[in-house]
Amino acid sequence: MSLSEDLNAAMKEAMKAKDSLRLSAIRLIRSAIKNREIEERRELDDQGVIGVLSSLAKQRRDSAEAYRQSGREDLADKEEKELAIIQEFLPRQLSEEELRALIETAVSDSGAAGPRDMGKVMKLVTAQTTGRADGRLVSELVKARLGA
Incomplete structure (x- = not known):
């Protein structure tokens, strides 16, 4: 069953x-997918849907953080509940240990030696972690590994 079919069910x-709350979150997801399909003039496959879901999850994390900083716990809680619903449709998230292993492999494969090679490493790691890890966390781990 495809992700689109899962969303409809x-x-x-x-x-x-x-x-x-669940209904509005799923409608939001389906709307974002439809908008992306219109932009790209094609129906999205599961990988495309995962890309949309990843973007929505990142937006929810950022919004919740901003609401917390502004003292709006009620709105932050709503964003986190929507995030939980979005994450149900994403693949299992990678643990920090799994991410570190992927980063080590990417560093050795790319021959990265220092902070200037971060782009090479990120390109390899991002291709493997799309929808399975927070990009900000991946970036921080790569920076730490390369000594940036």
Whole structure:
């Protein structure tokens, strides 16, 4: 079953259960996917859908953080609940140890020696972690590994 089909089934379940938060989050996801399909003039495959979901998850994390800094816990909680729903449709997230192993492999494969080679390493690691890890965390780990 494709991710789009999973989303449609989840939306129907949310309607039947009268779960308004879940329903609105799934509708938001489907809308973002439809917008991307219109932009690209093609139907998205699962990899494209994962890209959209990753973007939405990042937006929710950033918004929750901004709301917390502004003292708006109610809005931050809503963003985190939406984030949890979005993450249900993303592949399993990589642990920090798994990320470090991927980074080590990328460093040895690219022959990276220092901070100037961060782009090479990030290109290799990002291709393997799309939708499975937070880009900011990956970037921080690569910087730390390369001694930037």
